[in-house]
Amino acid sequence: MSGESDKTLDCKGLSCPEPVLKTKMAMNDMQPGQVLEMIATDPGSANDIPAWAKRTGNQIIESKEEGGVWTFRIKKS
Amino acid sequence: MAEEKKKRLVMIASKGSMDMAYIPLIIGSTAAAMEMEVAIFFTFYGLDIINKHKYKNLGVAPLANPASPMPVPNIIGVLPGMTMMATAMMKSWMGKQNVATIPEMLKMCQDVGVRMIGCQMTMDVMGVKKEDLIDGVEIGGAATMLDFAADSDISFHI
Numbered sequence: 001m002s003g004e005s006d007k008t009l010d011c012k013g014l015s016c017p018e019p020v021l022k023t024k025m026a027m028n029d030m031q032p033g034q035v036l037e038m039i040a041t042d043p044g045s046a047n048d049i050p051a052w053a054k055r056t057g058n059q060i061i062e063s064k065e066e067g068g069v070w071t072f073r074i075k076k077s
Numbered sequence: 078m079a080e081e082k083k084k085r086l087v088m089i090a091s092k093g094s095m096d097m098a099y100i101p102l103i104i105g106s107t108a109a110a111m112e113m114e115v116a117i118f119f120t121f122y123g124l125d126i127i128n129k130h131k132y133k134n135l136g137v138a139p140l141a142n143p144a145s146p147m148p149v150p151n152i153i154g155v156l157p158g159m160t161m162m163a164t165a166m167m168k169s170w171m172g173k174q175n176v177a178t179i180p181e182m183l184k185m186c187q188d189v190g191v192r193m194i195g196c197q198m199t200m201d202v203m204g205v206k207k208e209d210l211i212d213g214v215e216i217g218g219a220a221t222m223l224d225f226a227a228d229s230d231i232s233f234h235i
Binding site for chain 2: 013014015016017018020021023024025051052055056
């Protein structure tokens with residue numbers, strides 16, 4: 001994935017709701033403007049992470065799926 | 078976008094089986110992670126979910142449950158041990174998918190600030206004391222729940 005990330009969160013293997021909860025927890029420790037790279041294999045994350053970001057005002061600057069692995073880069077608002 | 082006033086969710090958890098315990102805990106923790114204010118009111122059998130002597134051992138009954146993880150005729154479902162078997166089967170399925178356990182879900186709810194309220198009347202009826210409940214929960218009655226619910230955006234009963 002292109003671009004720099006300030007922190008990486010591996011949620012591979014976790015099921016709903018943990019990818020969202022762990023993303024929220026990880027973002028709590030970050031500063032506005034910093035970028036979290038989050039990796040998940042839960043297919044629900046494809047919709048859940050964008051829904052979470054929309055609701056919390058954080059910005060997904062990049063997302064991709066490759067072989068059942070989703071990667072999101074989320075900028076803290 | 079994050080708003081000035083937070084969205085608010087209230088749930089009434091009235092069932093004490095394992096599947097019915099997951100619903101308020103999953104939805105509640107996720108809502109709190111989405112920066113909503115969340116309260117769960119645990120009443121009747123739902124009180125078991127926050128009972129420290131019971132929450133680790135919630136079960137799923139195959140009896141009169143056509144969607145049971147162990148589909149058996151009711152005449153078999155009444156036999157001793159059948160609920161234990163169905164529960165073990167469901168736990169094994171959930172473990173394979175790496176779904177958090179009920180104790181883990183309770184911990185996560187507390188970490189993200191879900192407000193949990195045990196029903197006083199149920200406690201009186203069932204002989205449950207405050208010290209029988211897990212740490213960090215409140216106790217209240219219908220008015221406590223309704224006071225929170227009156228200003229909530231989403232509410233449902235489980």
